[in-house]
Amino acid sequence: MNIEIRNGRLIDPASGSERVQSLYVAEGRIAALGTAPVGFKAERVLDASGLTVCPGLVDLSARLREPGLEHKATLESEMQAAAAGGVTSLVCPPDTDPPLDEPGLVEMLKFRARSLNQSRVYPLGALTQGLKGERLTEMAQLHDAGCVAFSQPGASMTDNQVLKRSLEYATTFGFAVWLRPQDATLSRSGVAHDGEVATRLGLSGIPVCAETVALSAILILVRATGARVHLCRLSSAEGVEMVREAKRAGMPVTCDVAAYHVHLSDVDIGYFDSNCNLIPPLRGLRDRDALRAGLNDGTIDAICSDHAPVEEDGKQLPFAEAEPGATGLELLLPLTLKWAREARIPLPVALARVTTAPARVLGLPGGAIVPGAVADLCVFDPEEWWRVAPEALHSQGKNTPLLGIEVQGRVRYALVDGRIVFELTTTRAEE
Amino acid sequence: MNANLQIGPQGKLMHLLTTEGLPAEIVLHILDTARSFVSVAEREVKKVPLLRGKAIFNLFFEPSTRTRTTFEIAAKRLSADVVNLNIATSSQTKGERLLDTVANLTAMHADMFIVRHSQSGAAHLIARNVGPEIHVINAGDGRHAHPTQALLDMFTIRHYKGEFRNLRVAIVGDVLHSRVARSEIHALTTLGVPEVRVIGPRTLLPTQVENLGVQVFHDMGAGLKNVDVVMMLRLQQERMSGALLPSAAEFFKSYGLTPDKLALARPDAIVMHPGPLNRGVEIDSAVADGRQSVILPQVTFGIAVRMAVMGILAGN
Amino acid sequence: MNLPDAESLVAKLAEEIRRDTGPSVALVGIYTGGVWIAERLHRILGLATPIGTIDVAFYRDDYKRTGLRPGVKPSDIPFRVEDADIILVDDVLYTGRTIRAALNEIFDYGRPTSIRLAALVDRGGRQLPICPQFVGAAMQVAPEQSIELRQEAGRFSLAVMSRGAREA
Numbered sequence: 001m002n003i004e005i006r007n008g009r010l011i012d013p014a015s016g017s018e019r020v021q022s023l024y025v026a027e028g029r030i031a032a033l034g035t036a037p038v039g040f041k042a043e044r045v046l047d048a049s050g051l052t053v054c055p056g057l058v059d060l061s062a063r064l065r066e067p068g069l070e071h072k073a074t075l076e077s078e079m080q081a082a083a084a085g086g087v088t089s090l091v092c093p094p095d096t097d098p099p100l101d102e103p104g105l106v107e108m109l110k111f112r113a114r115s116l117n118q119s120r121v122y123p124l125g126a127l128t129q130g131l132k133g134e135r136l137t138e139m140a141q142l143h144d145a146g147c148v149a150f151s152q153p154g155a156s157m158t159d160n161q162v163l164k165r166s167l168e169y170a171t172t173f174g175f176a177v178w179l180r181p182q183d184a185t186l187s188r189s190g191v192a193h194d195g196e197v198a199t200r201l202g203l204s205g206i207p208v209c210a211e212t213v214a215l216s217a218i219l220i221l222v223r224a225t226g227a228r229v230h231l232c233r234l235s236s237a238e239g240v241e242m243v244r245e246a247k248r249a250g251m252p253v254t255c256d257v258a259a260y261h262v263h264l265s266d267v268d269i270g271y272f273d274s275n276c277n278l279i280p281p282l283r284g285l286r287d288r289d290a291l292r293a294g295l296n297d298g299t300i301d302a303i304c305s306d307h308a309p310v311e312e313d314g315k316q317l318p319f320a321e322a323e324p325g326a327t328g329l330e331l332l333l334p335l336t337l338k339w340a341r342e343a344r345i346p347l348p349v350a351l352a353r354v355t356t357a358p359a360r361v362l363g364l365p366g367g368a369i370v371p372g373a374v375a376d377l378c379v380f381d382p383e384e385w386w387r388v389a390p391e392a393l394h395s396q397g398k399n400t401p402l403l404g405i406e407v408q409g410r411v412r413y414a415l416v417d418g419r420i421v422f423e424l425t426t427t428r429a430e431e
Numbered sequence: 432m433n434a435n436l437q438i439g440p441q442g443k444l445m446h447l448l449t450t451e452g453l454p455a456e457i458v459l460h461i462l463d464t465a466r467s468f469v470s471v472a473e474r475e476v477k478k479v480p481l482l483r484g485k486a487i488f489n490l491f492f493e494p495s496t497r498t499r500t501t502f503e504i505a506a507k508r509l510s511a512d513v514v515n516l517n518i519a520t521s522s523q524t525k526g527e528r529l530l531d532t533v534a535n536l537t538a539m540h541a542d543m544f545i546v547r548h549s550q551s552g553a554a555h556l557i558a559r560n561v562g563p564e565i566h567v568i569n570a571g572d573g574r575h576a577h578p579t580q581a582l583l584d585m586f587t588i589r590h591y592k593g594e595f596r597n598l599r600v601a602i603v604g605d606v607l608h609s610r611v612a613r614s615e616i617h618a619l620t621t622l623g624v625p626e627v628r629v630i631g632p633r634t635l636l637p638t639q640v641e642n643l644g645v646q647v648f649h650d651m652g653a654g655l656k657n658v659d660v661v662m663m664l665r666l667q668q669e670r671m672s673g674a675l676l677p678s679a680a681e682f683f684k685s686y687g688l689t690p691d692k693l694a695l696a697r698p699d700a701i702v703m704h705p706g707p708l709n710r711g712v713e714i715d716s717a718v719a720d721g722r723q724s725v726i727l728p729q730v731t732f733g734i735a736v737r738m739a740v741m742g743i744l745a746g747n
Numbered sequence: 748m749n750l751p752d753a754e755s756l757v758a759k760l761a762e763e764i765r766r767d768t769g770p771s772v773a774l775v776g777i778y779t780g781g782v783w784i785a786e787r788l789h790r791i792l793g794l795a796t797p798i799g800t801i802d803v804a805f806y807r808d809d810y811k812r813t814g815l816r817p818g819v820k821p822s823d824i825p826f827r828v829e830d831a832d833i834i835l836v837d838d839v840l841y842t843g844r845t846i847r848a849a850l851n852e853i854f855d856y857g858r859p860t861s862i863r864l865a866a867l868v869d870r871g872g873r874q875l876p877i878c879p880q881f882v883g884a885a886m887q888v889a890p891e892q893s894i895e896l897r898q899e900a901g902r903f904s905l906a907v908m909s910r911g912a913r914e915a
Binding site for chain 2: 802804805806810811813814815817818819820821822823824851852855856857
Binding site for chain 2: 198200201204272316319320
């Protein structure tokens, strides 16, 4: 379809440019900027005056819960949520049931996602079979089936020899390994950051060293094996500093932070809000500020949603028994904008953290608004306030720490391959 | 999620969930009212008709005969109807959600829930999900709080010491796992006790506990010097298996309350323990049964204080 | 309005009681005014049995409306109620509800032989079948007014306050 996006403020994070211009989409690509190409006839005109147009968001972690966890969410609802959040490409972690450790499962997932014709789905394969941390998965075959990299949450990787060997095996094929740094034994039975809040609330703590000990082991093994590693979900000031040092020393590591961790701290648990039960835990204010500083100076490459829809029964439990995770696809953009506003970061730089930078981590093109580029676009109103309420969320998971809070930044349209996959209708009950 | 559930409009107590943030006026109201109930316990008819017609449900997700019994006695002395529910936490019964259990009981016209649970925050979760007419008393949730224990301990201290503003109080033992300790600390600081000390090995003291307004001691000798009140905490056997302590014997040597250690405190210092006692682990029998021990009066006062809490809540 | 002199009312009450009771009579005062009067009567009459003091807070019929207010004082009856001749003492008798509560409270201590009622002031307006055997004086005030007993430097006095009517 030929689409004209008229008079929006075009933001191109790749070049840092920002200007009000019209954008013309044809055959799935950006055909032109500014003036329509010769003979272009728009089949739809989207009035983007007052709106911002940027590349579609690339989310490095969003759980779709299929296969196996359909009581939490389905592909249908979560792909809707992604589109509503302006996320045109998402990476989904392998922690499904069963985990994504077999090519058949990955093919099925890709097939299901493709048939929905919405955002692009990039599955991560399990690094070890069953995610048990013991035996390697068939990485080459999983890659052929569509896995972009291989991943393991730290808590289940207890054997450093297995870790080392899985890194070595991955480097055989040049595959990247995504690891969440969390030492299994130091974080054992912990549910909240080990600090004053956990002490007051009587919650078992996960000390910062659970992250830094694991990080230390990972960084040393990266140096030893030459593996390409992406570090998932930093949470501590010390952790950020370790990554900063590693990058300074020229190590080819990348890392991300979850959007909620850019804003919240353990204080937000309040009186046991189990929506704040997250992995890694929300840490102290000092840690949160260090994460923001890490985003500022590029130590942290990308912000992701770490989307994890949980059914109500999973959250309406005492804090330590509740299932960790928060719904996040639809909050990624507002939370990124909020950070940009508060830290006084220019919008192109801020948006790079959810577009070009994650695309680079994935080794994919994308995130550029130039003629010829694929038309994965997000058109949003940066000023519009909306209340985070169950009715306003498309995700089946309503579990967010921001429930009842008003946030700023509303997606009006999302395009993938030049097709409109989301359009905000004013009939949706929001208040 | 940040609203203080306990206090309703006009500052009235709607639930008793924790001593943290409980205004001093309310604490004193409870202690003063409890005094009247002590005298009720000393007459022949130990009942008053105050809560006649009210249904009080003991929801004990974590078993406890002692605490449940004192709540039951207290409720019956207020002429309330008491229903005891011991809900085992075995996997068979995990099928029913905590909140479904509560909803079912509400449908049976419960007026008050007394909740004990092995998880911190359970009482808050229940209080957040009951109707406006129902009051929740936290009888112990995980490591978080045991407010009625702290209140009866404050009553005991006031009974023997009169004033709070001149006291030095030491809390000894496994503070890390103790909901009693946390509740005591909040109550003591609220009532203006100038010096609250915690004494224990590093592994049994929670992170940044000094931020709660206490002084930390690892040496019991130093910690007990000139203290007016010694509160001993129970040490559970499981602590040995979690690499927190090597043995009960070593714990007793460093942190057990013996007559020698007690002698370092003031000569008129009182010894308290929330019970049940582990003789020879945290406390020596000579001290537990000695003249400075007020452990048995604590139990008596516990009934009066719980009557006061229930009486005040049910009328709000 | 001409308020009666509380001191002479107490003296009058003491005389009426002295004429009609034996030396082993026991006084029970209701907090706070009733206790003051009971203490004074006890002194004047030179009674052997110590006075009892009760608060009635736990026996009131308006608990559901007003809850348990701060300031409840412990009740204390230091003599054996079983077989006792008791005179219940209150400052202002109004609806009779406080007396009903006091009767219930005393019966939870034991079974007395008799209970009679002495009130410094009877303002009428009974809502229950309660009547005093000994009265200082009868007074009429408007329903929204209340009568209060004051004690200053050991002297009693009466005052009329304009407020929501308090039940006596």
